[in-house]
Amino acid sequence: MLYPMSPKVVELKRKLESFMDRHIYPNEERFYREAEELGPWKVYPVVEELKPLARAKGLWNLFLPESGHGAGLTNLEYAPLCEVMGRTHLAPEVFNCSAPDTGNMEVLERYGTEKDKERWLKPLLAGEIxxxxxxxxxxxxxxxxxxxxxxxxxxxxxxxxxxxxxxxxxxxxxxxxxxxxxxxxxxxxxxxxxxxxxxxxxxxxxxxxxxxxxxxxxxxxxxxxxxxxxxxxxxxxxxxxLLGEGRGFEIAQGRLGPGRIHHCMRLIGLAERTLEKMCRRVRSRVAFGKPVSEQTVTQERIAEARIMIEQARLLTLNAAYAMDTVGNKVAKAEIAMIKVAVPNMACQIIDWAIQAHGGGGTSNDFGLTQAYATARLLRLADGPDEVHRNQIARFELKKYSNA
Structure with missing residues (x-):
């Protein structure tokens, strides 16, 4: 493995996957139902019930890289854990690792006064607000x-x-x-x-x-x-x-770098989950006298999906490594590349999965429409594809400025 997990991360991942199997996946249907019935102005009870369980297991504030309040993980160490949480919309908030709170907590940790930290950071870290x-x-x-x-x-x-x-x-x-x-x-x-x-x-x-x-x-x-x-x-x-007048962009770059990579980590988990759903679906359905899984178009899409996920994961781990070793500012190109590549990868795989599910894929029964909404949203959030592509191109052209 190009980026091997430390024993600490292996153990956290094992605990996280166990918690997901026991508490998160069985409550997904309830979570979506509460979101639909209660609407965006209410607290969803299932989330509040699960948060104390996650905290008791030590699966809390895992995202904080340089703080005594979390697990003390680097971006590279956090990546496989964030991927696991990204497999479902329910998980990130349960572990107090959801946007925009993660980015805001990092801003308060870096730039807030002691008074700010006591009033706002402390209850955010506790998941109380x-x-x-x-x-x-x-x-x-x-x-x-x-x-x-x-x-x-x-x-x-x-x-x-x-x-x-x-x-x-x-x-x-x-x-x-x-x-x-x-x-x-x-x-x-x-x-x-x-x-x-x-x-x-x-x-x-x-x-x-x-x-x-x-x-x-x-x-x-x-x-x-x-x-x-x-x-x-x-x-x-x-x-x-915060920090002083005229320094908003400076804060934004510090905040959005980790935010962008967290989005990409979660999307890789969502793409993995989607590919699993696609494979199970096509193995269980028969069309034109044979399982859909034996249709060559289906096999081609499954193969392409696996290749795309692996490429995206390696690109994201590379960005995480760069952020840890040379800093967010120097790693701007790596962050920009994953912000383009990963949401586009996820959109394509989710689209193929919807096609494989037939008409049912366009309903809310299989979680694919919710997944597509997330992936498509992230081609715009934290900067649209076009902005990041332009930035990548400028970095590349700069290499030849004296040619």
Missing amino acids: RSCFAMTEPAVASSDATNIESSIVRDGDHYVINGRKWYTTNATDPRCKICIFMGKTDPDNPDRHKQQSMILVPMDTPGIEVKRPLPVFGFYGVPDRASEVVFTNVRVPRENM
């Missing part, structure tokens, strides 16, 4: 984050915030207590990457209105509690500014 990240806006093409128009204006000992955000994950969750908000503090700065700042905004601050949940391919709450939120003259103390 949830958080959101307000960056994307409906009025501009947010794929270019310098377009973001929301304002953060200094007023004495406070900042006044105005803006309309959407795809703000978790905002409809009643446990969502803190928002990391990105907006402009210096809109006239000639360096467009120093116009933006990030600031902590408690969700009970006057002037915040969670307008509506946003469906992702018709799903509310699963795979994402996407939300539209309006901020009108929201006042927060000066000390809520």
